[in-house]
Amino acid sequence: MRIDIITAVPDLLKSPFETSIIKRAIEKNLAEIHLHDLRDYVHDNYRQIDDYQYGGGAGMVMMIEPIDKCITKLKSERDYQEIIYMTPDGEQFEQKTANMLSLKENIIILCGHYKGVDQRVRDHLITREISIGDYVLTGGELGAAIIADAVIRLLPGVLGDETSALTDSFQDGLLAPPIYTRPANYKGWEVPEVLRSGNFAKIEEWREKKAEERTAKRRPDLLKD
Ligand code: ADE
Secondary structure, X not given: OEEEEEEOOHHHHOHHHOOHHHHHHHHOOOOEEEEEEHHHHOOOOOOOOEEOOOOOOOOOEEOHXXXXXXXXXXXXXXXXXXXXXXXXEEEEOOHHHHHHHOOOOEEEEEEOEOOOEOHHHHHHOOOEEEEOOOOOOOEXXXXXXHHHHHHHOOOOOOXXXXXXXXXXXXOXXXXXXXXXXXXXXXXXEEOOHHHHOOOHHHHHHHHHHHHHHHHHHHOHHHHOO
């Protein structure tokens, strides 16, 4: 899978992809991430990518031309199944969005900055608008990194244990059950006996029960319908 990220601040996006699991996925060619600096698509001396709002009002607006040039160039090179704009008024990013995106071959993520992009970008160049939550960030870059991380870890071969993404919280509509590792007893705090019993049917039953209890307590909204 290939993810192209268009941004005014590419430096903000370098380190999330240079460590750990995502780095390894890129090295193993399971995923490609390409950062595009919007200023490379402006050819005046000031490399200006934003301007004042028509009608007045506080805050600068990202201009359509550099964004259009960048997206047009990318689309001339390959087909993209989604062109996503990161914005707090987009649809909320959830596990099911990550699952859906992980099945795409090529996607573009456009990061907004300042007050946002010219509305014509949203009307004519974008296929989907995504928010990572009900709060406003300085730009879409951290959201783009979150999406890339959540999607790439789902790609076959990225996680060592092939089944582990399937047992994540949210994958079956429930939060994940508690997990433990050695030692079995730490300062008198014991690992539940059933997990050490070797009885896999019982362990599975216990995990399901705990997942349901935890979900009912912490996220009852997930159990509706
Ligand atoms: N840009 C600024 N805030 C954002 C948010 N909450 N989600 C996605 N992009 C954003």
